[in-house]
Amino acid sequence: MQVAKPVGLNAPAIKYDILSAMTVHALSGDKHRQRSILRIIALITTRYNWRANELSIGREEIARLWSVNERTVKREMSKLRSMGWIAVKRPAARGRVAVYELDLKQVMIDTSEVWPTIGADFVARMSDSPEPGTNVVPFKVKPPAPEESDGDIWTQVQAILHGRDPELWASWFRHLIEAERAGGAVTLVAPSRFEADYIHRNWSERLLAAYSRIAPEIRKVRIESSG
Structure with missing residues (x-):
């Protein structure tokens, strides 16, 4: 699935569509979902840089915006990361707040x-091919990879990764092997040290988010090489 970047002439419409989808999704759920999504919308509308896909904000400021304490912020941000909606782009350092990115x-x-609740026109915009002369890329969801076994956690995680981005899955995740799962951590083995280091650096949070959907007890993903 390709997602149009909210920049250029179509930026306002794309931003409204994304926020509309988030808002209606929140309202279709219980109070806990509504509160979580309202909180992330507050961060988007007050501090998010759409062009750079960066949310540069400290825990203290988030607590003030949400009218909560920092412990609640830590718990809520962890929840949003496990959903795969937000990831740490650059961790906090001395004198510098953390920078997050959204996975649109x-x-x-x-x-x-x-989407159908919003309207047929919304579904058409998200699902149909882009009109000639525009640079809008549809939010078209591709089917997930076939699952070999509903009870096999790693197979289900692979299906989630494939469904999100088949090309990325084929390039980096397809040949990973689950070596161990215990004590809230999982160890995955890549064919080479280069692949292990690259996946750990760039995609470890995506792997953890996929695991969190199937096995919420998993809180850490380790990437090792077969060598």
């Missing part, structure tokens, strides 16, 4: 069930 692709996948 995951947001649109998770909200796709409410």
Whole structure:
């Protein structure tokens, strides 16, 4: 699935569509979902840089915006990361707050069930081919990879990764092997040290988010090489 970047002439419409999908998705759920999504919308509308896909904000400021304490912020941000909606782009350092990024692709996948509620025109914009002369890329959800066994956690995780981005899955995740799962951690083995280091650096949070959907007890993903 490709997601149009909210920049250029079509930026306002794309932003409204993303926020509309998030809002209606929140309203279709219970109070806990509504509160979580309202909180992330507050961060988007007050501090998010759409062009750079960066949310640069400290825990203290988030607590003030949400009218909560920092412990609640820590718990809520962890929840949003496990959903795959938000990831740490650059961790906090001395004198510098953390920078987060939003995974708009995951947001649109998770909200796709409410698109018909918004309207047929919304579904058409999200699903149809782009019109000639435009640079709008549709939010088209591709089917997940076939599952070999409903009871096999790693197979289900692979299906989630494939469904989100088949090309990325084929390039980096397809040849991973689950070596161990215990004590809230899972160890995956890549064919080479280069692949292990690259996946750990760039995709470990995506792997953890996929695991969290199937096995919430998993809180850490380790990537090792077969060598």
